[in-house]
Amino acid sequence: MQIEIISFTEQGSLIVANIKKELESYGKVQVTNGKKMERSLQEWCENAFLHAQLLIFVGATGIAVRAIAPFIKDKFTDPAVLVVDEKGKYVIPILSGHVGKANEYADYLAEKLSATAVITTATDLNGKFAVDVFARKNQLVIRDRAWAKEISAGILQGEKVGFFSEGNVIGDIPKDLVLRQSSEEEHHIYVGIHTSSYLIPKAVTLGVGCRKGKSAEELEQFILKQLEQQHIALESIACVASVDKKKEEPGIIAFCQKYGFVFQTFSPEQLKEVSGEFTESAFVEENIGVGNVCERAAVCGQNHQPSHVILPKTAENGMTLAIVEREWSVTFE
Template sequence: MNAALFAYSRCGCATARRVMAALADWDIQPYTMERFAEDGFAPLGRPAKEFYGPIFGGVQAMIFVSSVGLAVREVAPHLKSKATDPAVLVLDELGQYVIPVLSGHIGGANELAKALAASLGAQAVITTATDINGRFSVDAWAVQNGCAIASLPLAKAVSAAVLEGDVPFLSDFPVVTDLPRGLAPGDSGALGVYIGVYEKTPFAKTLRLVPRVVRLGIGCRKGTDEETIRAAVNEALAAHGIDRRAVKCAASIDLKAEEAGLLAYCRSEGLSAEFYTADELRAVRGEFTPSEFVKSITGVDNVCERAALRNAETLLVKKTARSGVTVAAAAEHWEVRFA
C-alpha cells in the first residue's frame, strides 16, 4: 500500500510522523512546506494543480494534516470517479480526529480512518449513511471481498434502497453467515443484489457482484498469437454466460511456459500464468474430454480441463476449441461471509 502525506505546520509534521509510525507497513512519502523542512519530508511543489495531480493518480491514499477545506481545494481539480479515485483523509494537526473525505468505501478511506484512529487514540469521523445506520454497504463489502462491481449506478441505488428497507439478495455461492441488515433472501424484485460469476439478471435491476474465482485452462498450437487466444477465451466465456471479470488466472502444461502468445495474453489481461507438469495434470481427478493426439504430444489426455481444475473445485466450461486454441474454465471454492 502506498500513500502521500501532507503537513503544513511544525505541529502537523509531528502528527504526520505519528501517522507514519501507525502505518509502518505502508510506503509513505511525506511532504511539507520548505520553511518547515524536516528530514525525510519532500517539499510541497507549486503550482498546486501540477503538484497534486500526479500524486492523486499514483497513490492509494492521500492523507492531509490540515483543515478539510485545504484538502478539498487541492484534490478537487483531479476527481474522476469513485471507482478509481484514491482514499483521501484529513487529520487535524493535533491528531484528535481522522476524517475520510473521499472514496470512503471503494477506496477504503473509512476503514483506513478507523484503523488510523485506533492507532493514534483519535476519533474517526464517519459520515456515510450506511455505516452510521448499521446497514449493508455494498461497495465496501465488494472491495473487501475481492468482487468486481458490475454497475456503480446500481451500487448507488442499492445503497439508497437499504436505508429504506431490505433489498433482495441471491448468491450462487454458499452463504455461511447471517445476512447483514439491509439484505433479505430473494430471487425476484425491482432491485436486487446477485453474487456469482454469471451474467445473470434475476431482478428487474440487478447489481452483480463478481468474485474473481474462475481459473482458465488453455492449450494452443505452438506460435499461436495473443489475439487468437483472446478470441477463443472470449468466445468460450460468452457461450456460457461467464463474466470476464470473474477470471483470475490462466493455466496450462509446462510445455507452454515459454509460449509468447499465451504469456502476452496473460500480461495484457492482468492474469497470473500457472504451468503444471504432465504428472501434476494426470493427478487431477474428474471426467475429462480425452484426446489421444494431445496425449501423444504432451503425455496427458487433456490439458485445458485438467489445468483449469488443478486448483479449483468445479468445472464450469468443458473443452472448447477455436483456431487451434482449447479453453476450459473452473471455479475455485468460495463462500460468502458478512462477518
Template sequence: MERLTVGKYNLICFTDAGKKLMLTLGEKLNDRNAFDAENVENLSDFTSEVFNEGNVLIYIGAVAIAVRAIAPFVKDKTTDPAVLAIDEQGNFVVPVLSGHIGGANEYARQIAELIGAIPVVTTATDIRGEFAVDVFARKNNLEINDMKMAKEFSAKLLRGEDAVFTVSPRAHSEDGLFLIPKCLVVGMGCRKGKSFEELEEFLLNTLKENYLDVRAIKAMVSIDIKKDEEGLKMLADSLSVPFVTYSADTLMAQEGDFDSSELVLEKTGADNVCERAVSAYGAEKILVHKTAKDGMTIAIGVQT
C-alpha cells in the same frame, strides 16, 4: 511541504505542527521509532505520483487543500484511492474520497484511534448503521455489476425498503444488482504465435456463450511450455490476473475424466492442457469442458 511514505500510506504536511503529527502517525502505522521526511516542491506532482488504486493518501492540513489537490485526478469511485485529511493538531480525521470501495471511512476510524482523534464520517449508510453493499463487496473480493444499481440498493435501505442482491459469476441480462465473485479459472492452450486479439476474442466469446462474466476470472492457467507465450501472457495482463503454468507431469497427475488427445500428448507430454491445468489450479468443477477453435483450446472451472 514534506512527505512520508509508509507502505501504502502516502502522507504530506504543510506546517511544522503537521510534520510532527505526520512523523508520529508514521511511527504508529509501522511500529517504528523514527522516520525521515522528504521535501516536496510541487503538490500536484506528489498527488499525481501517489494517486493510484490501493494507496491511501493523507493530507495533514485543511480539507480544502486535499480537495483542490486531488480534483484533477478523480476519475471513478470504483478505482479512486482512499483520501483522508487530518488537521495539524490531530483532532479530526476526515475521509475525503472513496469512503467505501477505497476504504477511506475504515482507514479514518483506524487512524483516529491511533492518534486519539475523532473520525468525521458523513456517508449516510455509515451514520445510520445501514448495510453498505460496496463495503461488503470490497471486503469479500466481489465485483459490483452496476454501480447505479448499487446506489439504488443503498437508497432503498435508507428509505426503509427491502433490497436484495445476488452473488454469482453468471452474466445476467435482466435488471438487478449482482456481486461477482473471483472464482473462475481459465485454462488455455494454443499454437505458437497466436495473437492476443485472437485469444481474447476466443475467451470472450466462450464466456458469452456460457453466460459467464469476465470479471469473475481469478486466474489463467496452462502448461509450462507455454509460460512465455506472448499472447497468453498479454491476455492475463489485460485481465489483471496471474498466469500460472504447470509441468506435463503435474497435469498428467490430475485425477478426473478429461478429453484426451494422443496428438497433444505427443507434442506436450500431457493428453489435455486446458482441463488438466484448471484441475491443477484447484478448481472443484469444470463448467466449460475443452473447446477448440483455430489452434486454440479453452476450459473454464470454478474454485470457490
C-alpha cells in the same frame, strides 16, 4: 501499500511522527514537509494519486480539498484521503471512504491518536448495508456502478433489498436485505459468475491449449463464444492457464494482455499430479508429455482449491478450452 503524509506547520509535524508510527505496519510511509518541498503541492498531490493508496493531510481541510480536486476521478479507483487537524483532535476521511477504506483508516487512526473520527457517509451514519463495502471485503467486482448507487439509495430510503448468491453465504444477513433461494426469484443483489449477476467473484479459470501459431483473434473468438454459451461473465475470470510449452505462445499472450488476464503455465509433471477424470489424448500425450492440457491446467490455475468443471475439454480448429470454477462464498460480518 504506499502511504503519503504531508504537513505544513511545526505543530503538524509533531502529529505526523505519531501517525507514521501507527501506520508503518500497513506499508511504506513517506513523510513530506509542505513548507520545504522543492515541487509544488499540486505536483506532490498528482504523484501521490498515481502511486499511493492512502494520502493524509495534516492541516486544514480546505488545503486538502483544493489540492486533490484536479485529480479526483472515480470513487472506485481514487485513493483514500484523510485530513488530520494539527492538534490531532479529528480524523476526517474526505475521499474514497468505502472502496478505498478511508473510513476504516480513520477509525483506526482516531483510536490510536485518541482522536475523533468524523465519518459522513450516509450508510455509515444510518447503520445501513453498503454494497460497495460488502463487495470490497468479499473481493467482488461491481459490474454496474449506476446499479450500486441505486441499491444504496433504495436502502437509505428504507427499502428491503433481495439478495441471492450462487456461492455459500456465511454470517447473518443484514436487516436491510432479504435472502432469496433462487436466481429466478425477484431480487436486486445477485452475486455470481454469470452474466446476469451484479457482483462477481474472481472464481473462474480458463484452461487453454492450441496448435502453435494460433492468432489472438482466433483464440478470442473461440473463447468468447464458449463463455457466451455458458453465460459466464468475463469479470469472473481469475486467470488463463496452460502447459509451460505454451508460455511463449504469442496468440495466448496477446489475448490475455487484451483483457488483463493473468497467464499461468505448468509443467507436464505438475499437470499429471492433478486428480480427477479428464478427457485424455494419446497424440497430446506424445507431443506434450501429458494426455490433457486444458482441463488439468484449469484446475492447477485454481491452486488445487476445491473446484468443479463447468465446461469439459472443448475443441475447435486446433484450439481447446476448459472452464473451471472454484468453490467460493460471501461473508457478512
